[in-house]
Amino acid sequence: xxxxxxxxxxxxxxxxxxxxxxxxxxxxxxGDRVLVVDLDxxxxxxxxxxxxxxxxxxxxxxxxxxxxxxxxLADLVVRTADGVDLLPASIDLAGADRALASVMGxxxxxxxxxxxxxxxYDWILLDCSPSLGIITINALTAAxxxxxxxxxxxxxxxxxxxxxxxxxxxxxxTNPGLEIVGVVPTLFDGRTTHAKAVLADLGPRYGVRVFTPxxxxxxxxxxxxAGRSILATSGASKGARDYRRxxxxxxxxxxxxx
Ligand SMILES: Nc1ncnc2c1ncn2[C@@H]1O[C@H](COP(=O)(O)OP(=O)(O)OP(=O)(O)O)[C@@H](O)[C@H]1O
Ligand SMILES: [Mg+2]
Numbered sequence: 351x352x353x354x355x356x357x358x359x360x361x362x363x364x365x366x367x368x369x370x371x372x373x374x375x376x377x378x379x380x381g382d383r384v385l386v387v388d389l390d391x392x393x394x395x396x397x398x399x400x401x402x403x404x405x406x407x408x409x410x411x412x413x414x415x416x417x418x419x420x421x422x423l424a425d426l427v428v429r430t431a432d433g434v435d436l437l438p439a440s441i442d443l444a445g446a447d448r449a450l451a452s453v454m455g456x457x458x459x460x461x462x463x464x465x466x467x468x469x470x471y472d473w474i475l476l477d478c479s480p481s482l483g484i485i486t487i488n489a490l491t492a493a494x495x496x497x498x499x500x501x502x503x504x505x506x507x508x509x510x511x512x513x514x515x516x517x518x519x520x521x522x523x524t525n526p527g528l529e530i531v532g533v534v535p536t537l538f539d540g541r542t543t544h545a546k547a548v549l550a551d552l553g554p555r556y557g558v559r560v561f562t563p564x565x566x567x568x569x570x571x572x573x574x575x576a577g578r579s580i581l582a583t584s585g586a587s588k589g590a591r592d593y594r595r596x597x598x599x600x601x602x603x604x605x606x607x608x
Contacts, residue, residue, distance in 0.1 A: 352385070352471040353604065354464065355531065356493040361509050362480035364499045365536035367394045368570055369596075370477040371434075372589070375579035376597035378433040382472040385427065388439035389460070389489055390479035391446075396438040399430040400577025403440045411442035414459045414485070415449045423463045424470075432579050435471070446485045456484060457524045461492035482516050490517060491524040495531035500552070502535050502545040502563065510556065531603070532559035534596065537566045561599050564592045 357366045357373075367390070374384045388395040388410065393403035403409070412421045427435050450456040464474060476489040490496060496517060500506055514530075521528050533552055539545050540563070553560045567589040573580040581590045 352468045352474045353495065354468070354474045354476065354493045356476040356478055356486075356489040356496045357499060358476075358478040358486060358489060358496055358513065359498050359500065359510070360480050360482045360486070360513060361501075361506060364501050364506065365534075365564065365570075366480075366499050367398060367477050369497070369499050369534055369536065369564070369593075370395055370475045371398045371432075371574075372570075372579045372581060372593040373596055373600075374434040374473070374475050375432045375581040376590075376593045377473050379581060379594065380597060380601070383435075383470065385435045385437065385467065385471045385474045387437045387460070387464070387474060387476050389443070389476055389485050390439055391441050391444035392479065393439040393441070393443075394574070395477040396436065396440075398574040398577065398579075399432060399434060399436050401428065401430070401436065401438050403438060406438055406440055409438045409440040409442060411440060411446070413437070413463045414488070415442070415446055417453075422466065424467050427467070431577065432582055434579075443479075443485065447483050450484050457487050457491045460485070460488035464492055482513070487516070487520065487524070490520040490528060493525070493528060495529050497531050497534055498558075499534045499536045501537045502539075502548040502552075504544075504548060507548075507555075514556065530558050531600070532561050534561045535563035538563035539566050559603060561596055562592070564596065565589065 357370050374386050377384045396403050413423045478486045569584045569587045569589050573583045
């Protein structure tokens with residue numbers, strides 16, 4: 351059965367999508383079967399893995415939001431050039447809060463849609479939008495674990511408390527099994543004392559595992575235009591090595607728990 355991990359932080363631009371795409375590629379490199387589910391109407395994961403959201407007739411929105419005829423998730427999954435499977439997103443997901451407002455069990459639509467494919471993958475990574483709206487609640491409800499990318503700057507901490515409260519609500523109400531796998535420090539600049547001080551403070555402050563940071567690198571801005579992960583466009587770069595190490599650390603920490 352797949353491990354389902356939600357990559358979430360309602361703060362924008364903290365490298366959620368970059369982490370999903372490159373971690374997925376690193377896990378595929380290890381020989382794992384990986385599905386990325388793009389849960390953001392901005393569809394950046396879809397674009398970064400080489401698909402143009404505007405060319406797609408059907409996307410996750412048709413699985414999660416349309417009542418009739420509802421589509422099977424497995425039928426809409428696309429194999430990308432990186433070897434990562436993808437359920438693409440489109441701007442249609444932007445209407446989810448309204449569309450699902452009157453639906454019974456609206457927190458469970460993603461979990462239910464994934465049920466048919468969990469046996470096909472080792473990992474399912476959920477790329478969340480920068481909000482704590484209904485689709486993010488769905489992601490946290492469907493997941494076994496949550497990974498929180500966080501930039502090592504003081505202001506980036508604002509809002510993490512709210513995210514932790516939302517996770518606690520989900521654990522209480524819809525998904526008692528949800529665990530916080532850890533924080534991934536992103537866009538890290540080890541040359542600044544400030545970044546180092548913020549990094550050292552993360553573990554004690556939130557009481558969670560802190561993975562080795564992902565360094566800041568221009569290579570990350572370049573890769574999405576090619577529709578590939580940085581492991582494909584710049585495989586020997588520091589950034590590629592950082593995400594391979596994250597994949598290793600993730601495997602180690604989950605193996606310890608089994
Ligand atoms: N390690 C890094 N070094 C340099 N730039 C990075 C790094 N990681 C991500 N970026 C860049 O930072 C920007 C934001 O990254 P990304 O889109 O992954 O964040 P996000 O949290 O998914 O954003 P959103 O909240 O809008 O979904 C992008 O331009 C990306 O290329
Ligand atoms: Mg994103």
